[in-house]
Amino acid sequence: MNFLTSTSSNLAQRRFELSNEEATVTLANTLAEQVKQAIVIYLEGDLGAGKTTFSRGFIQGLGHSGKVKSPTYTLVEPYELVSWKIYHFDLYRLSDPEELEFMGIRDYFADDCICLIEWPDKGAGLLASADLHISIEYTQAGRTLLMQAQSQKGLDLLNALAN
Numbered sequence: 001m002n003f004l005t006s007t008s009s010n011l012a013q014r015r016f017e018l019s020n021e022e023a024t025v026t027l028a029n030t031l032a033e034q035v036k037q038a039i040v041i042y043l044e045g046d047l048g049a050g051k052t053t054f055s056r057g058f059i060q061g062l063g064h065s066g067k068v069k070s071p072t073y074t075l076v077e078p079y080e081l082v083s084w085k086i087y088h089f090d091l092y093r094l095s096d097p098e099e100l101e102f103m104g105i106r107d108y109f110a111d112d113c114i115c116l117i118e119w120p121d122k123g124a125g126l127l128a129s130a131d132l133h134i135s136i137e138y139t140q141a142g143r144t145l146l147m148q149a150q151s152q153k154g155l156d157l158l159n160a161l162a163n
Contacts, residue, residue, distance in 0.1 A: 012149040014158055019142040024050050025057030027145065032061025034160035038084075038111050039153055040128045042120040045136035047092075050143050051118045054136065055088050058116060062086060075103065085113045091122035100126045132157055 018024050041058075043051040056068040064079050064086070071077040071090040079086040087108045094100070100123050108115055109128040120127055131154040135146045149155040 012155060012158070014147045014161065016145045016147075017139070017141060017143075018050075018145055021050070021053055024053050024136075024143060024145070025060075028054045028057030029061035031147075031157065031161055032058045034157055035062065035084075035114065036156075036160075037153060038109075038113050039131045039157065040109065040115045041117065042130040042133045042150075043116060043118045043136070044120065044134070046138065049136040049138060050145075051136060052090070054134065054145070055116045055118070059086055059088065062114070075099075076108070083112075085110070087113060087115045089115065089117040089123075091117065091119040094119070094122040097123050097126050130154070 016027055018027065043054060045051050052068075052070045059068050059079055062084060063081050068079075068088070069077050071088055072092060075089060075091065075094065077088045079088070089108075091100075105123070105126055106128075115128070117123070117127060117130075120130065129150065131149070131151040133148045133150050133154075135148075137144045137146075147158060147161075149158050
């Protein structure tokens with residue numbers, strides 16, 4: 001991939017230097033193409049770091065052809081595809097994690113679901129564990145994205161991405 005540089009001394013994590021929004025979307029598309037099973041992805045980073053941009057690229061990489069909206073005010077945006085139910089969460093405005101209980105959060109983590117969760121710390125204790133944890137940070141050259149496997153599913157995905 002010529003749009004990014006990837007380094008890793010550990011098979012459980014990969015770091016990518018992304019020069020622009022297009023590189024973020026392309027990486028997310030590429031990762032989505034490797035998905036073979038339900039997965040939970042946590043996305044962390046400052047406001048405007050690129051979490052929603054990554055999510056948009058990932059959801060479109062899974063085959064969604066329509067618009068991908070930020071769920072900032074709705075907490076979750078669902079997407080139904082032939083093979084998957086995708087749930088994109090943005091918990092930034094969540095005032096109390098118990099709100100997740102009222103919306104039936106456990107129902108979103110089924111075997112045919114892919115969950116992308118921005119601001120997962122706001123739902124601590126009520127969310128399914130992450131299979132892949134993604135941190136995005138600003139740099140002078142663009143963004144640095146760090147993917148860390150948190151389960152065998154996450155490791156399988158990182159290994160598939162490396163090939």
